[in-house]
Amino acid sequence: MSLKFYNTYTHTTEEFIPGGVRKNTPADYDAVSIYSCGPTVYSYAHIGNFRTFTLNDLLRRYLKYSGYKVEHTMNITDVDDKTIKGANDNGLSLKDFTEKYTNIFFEDLASLSIEQFEHYPRATDNIDSMDDIIERLRNKGLVYEKDGSLYFSIAKFEQYGKLSNLEKRETISGARYDADEYEKDDARDFALWKASKENEPSWKIKSMDGGRPGWHIECSAMVRKIYGKTIDIHTGGVDLIFPHHENEIAQSEAAYGEPFARYWLHWEHLLVEGTKMSKSKGNFYTLRDLTEKGYSPRAIRYLLLSAHYRKQLNFTLEGLKGAESSLEKIDNFITRLNSVNVEETNRNKTVSDAVELYLKDFSESMDNDLNTSGAFGAFFEFMHTVNPLLDRAISKEDKEEILSALKKTDMVFGFIFSDTKTIDAELEKRVNTLIEERKQARIDKNFKRSDEIRDELLAEGIILEDGKEGTRWKLKK
Ligand SMILES: [Zn+2]
Known part of the structure; x- marks a missing residue:
C-alpha cells in the first residue's frame, strides 16, 4: 500500500507523489516541501492550537519513517493588530514582546516532543519577499490602493474559491467574510498591505512609503522565498481554509503563474468537554494550565x-x-521488557510474527491518510501479545527485535519511551559554545542568528535565561 492523503483542494483521497512525478522509492524523491501556518505570538497558545502543531509533527515524522526526506517550514506571525496592541499595552518594543511569546511557544513545542522544523521565518524579517510578490501583482493590475492600504482584486482571479468549494455568490454576499475595518471595492477583496496608524510599526515597500503587511501575504511570501516553486504539502487548521488559504492561493498563483501547493491537509477542530473552547465557559486551557494541574505533556501528546x-x-x-x-x-511494559531474563534459547516465532504484524498494521493505518487510531490499535495489540511472553526468559534476539519495533514506531508516536535527557560534559560544552556564539551575534546585531541558536536549543529541551550576569541555561522538565 502507498501513502494516501485526503486533499482538500481536490476533495478526494489521493496517492502522495512528491514533485508530481512518480519515482521508485521514497528515498528517490527530493525533500518533501511542507508549509504549515504558524502561530501569532501575542499570548500563550491553547490546547486547540496544539492539536494543529502536534499533527504537523506527526505528518513530518511519518514521512521520515516512510523514507522521505523532509523540508518543513512554519511561520511566526510577529506583526498584526494583536501583537502591536500587546507590545503597546506592555510598554515593550514589538520585537521584545513577540520574542517573549515566541520563546514560550518553542518551549511548549519542545515539551510536547514536537520536532524542530527546518525553517521558522518571522514576518518582520521577510518584508522584502512580501514587497516582491506585491510588485508582481501590481504589475499584473491585480492591486488597488485605498486610504493607504493595498488590496487584492479578487474579481480578477477567476479560480477563487476552489479550495473551500465556495460558490461565487456565497463569497460575494460577504456573509462568511472576515471583518476588516478598511474600505474595499468588493466585499471579498483582502488587504495585502495595511496603512499603519499612529504608534504602529511601519515599513517601506516599493509602492508605499509606510504601512505593514496583511496576514495572508506573509505565508505566500515565505513559501516563495524558501522553496521558490510549487510546494508538496500545505497544512493548517480547518478554520484557515477560508479565507486565509484561499487568499494565499490567489496571491501566489496570480503572482507566479504556477500551482501553489499539490496537497492541502487540514486538521479538524478540538472541542473541550464537548463544546467550543472559550474563556467564559472555563474550558480554555493553555499547555501550562494543564501541566500545572499535574498532567504530563506526554499524556497530552498521546491524547x-x-x-x-x-x-x-x-x-x-x-x-x-x-x-x-x-x-x-x-x-510498565517497557520496564518489564528491559528487565526480562535473557537466555541462550531458540527464537520464539510468536515474537517475529507479532513484530511483523505490528509493523504491517502500523504502516497500513498510517498510509491510509494518517489513521492514528488504527496505528494506536496496532500498538496495543502488539503489547497485548508480547506482554505475557515476558513472564519467562526470552532470547536476546527476540528482545532486540521487540525493542527495535517499538523504537522505530516511536519515531512517529513520540510517547512510547519517556525521554530523560541528562546533562553531561559534552552537552555542557556544546551549549556553552552556542551561548558564546549567541552573545557575539547579539553584539553584532545579528538577531536572526541569535534567534536561531535559541530555537535550536529549545527544540532540544534546553531553555536559555538572559539575566544581568549573562545567559544561564537549564533543561526543560
Ligand atoms: Zn498561512
Whole structure:
C-alpha cells in the first residue's frame, strides 16, 4: 500500500507523489516541501492550537519513517493588530514582546516532543519577499490602493474559491467574510498591505512609503522565498481554509503563474468537554494550565494524536486521565521488557510474527491518510501479545527485535519511551559554545542568528535565561 492523503483542494483521497512525478522509492524523491501556518505570538497558545502543531509533527515524522526526506517550514506571525496592541499595552518594543511569546511557544513545542522544523521565518524579517510578490501583482493590475492600504482584486482571479468549494455568490454576499475595518471595492477583496496608524510599526515597500503587511501575504511570501516553486504539502487548521488559504492561493498563483501547493491537509477542530473552547465557559486551557494541574505533556501528546485528524477531538480531563493510565501501562511494559531474563534459547516465532504484524498494521493505518487510531490499535495489540511472553526468559534476539519495533514506531508516536535527557560534559560544552556564539551575534546585531541558536536549543529541551550576569541555561522538565 502507498501513502494516501485526503486533499482538500481536490476533495478526494489521493496517492502522495512528491514533485508530481512518480519515482521508485521514497528515498528517490527530493525533500518533501511542507508549509504549515504558524502561530501569532501575542499570548500563550491553547490546547486547540496544539492539536494543529502536534499533527504537523506527526505528518513530518511519518514521512521520515516512510523514507522521505523532509523540508518543513512554519511561520511566526510577529506583526498584526494583536501583537502591536500587546507590545503597546506592555510598554515593550514589538520585537521584545513577540520574542517573549515566541520563546514560550518553542518551549511548549519542545515539551510536547514536537520536532524542530527546518525553517521558522518571522514576518518582520521577510518584508522584502512580501514587497516582491506585491510588485508582481501590481504589475499584473491585480492591486488597488485605498486610504493607504493595498488590496487584492479578487474579481480578477477567476479560480477563487476552489479550495473551500465556495460558490461565487456565497463569497460575494460577504456573509462568511472576515471583518476588516478598511474600505474595499468588493466585499471579498483582502488587504495585502495595511496603512499603519499612529504608534504602529511601519515599513517601506516599493509602492508605499509606510504601512505593514496583511496576514495572508506573509505565508505566500515565505513559501516563495524558501522553496521558490510549487510546494508538496500545505497544512493548517480547518478554520484557515477560508479565507486565509484561499487568499494565499490567489496571491501566489496570480503572482507566479504556477500551482501553489499539490496537497492541502487540514486538521479538524478540538472541542473541550464537548463544546467550543472559550474563556467564559472555563474550558480554555493553555499547555501550562494543564501541566500545572499535574498532567504530563506526554499524556497530552498521546491524547492529541489518538483521534484521526479529520475527526473532531473531544478533549476532556477525564480523557487526559485515561491517557496517563495508558502511559503507565506502557511504562510498565517497557520496564518489564528491559528487565526480562535473557537466555541462550531458540527464537520464539510468536515474537517475529507479532513484530511483523505490528509493523504491517502500523504502516497500513498510517498510509491510509494518517489513521492514528488504527496505528494506536496496532500498538496495543502488539503489547497485548508480547506482554505475557515476558513472564519467562526470552532470547536476546527476540528482545532486540521487540525493542527495535517499538523504537522505530516511536519515531512517529513520540510517547512510547519517556525521554530523560541528562546533562553531561559534552552537552555542557556544546551549549556553552552556542551561548558564546549567541552573545557575539547579539553584539553584532545579528538577531536572526541569535534567534536561531535559541530555537535550536529549545527544540532540544534546553531553555536559555538572559539575566544581568549573562545567559544561564537549564533543561526543560
Ligand atoms: Zn498561512
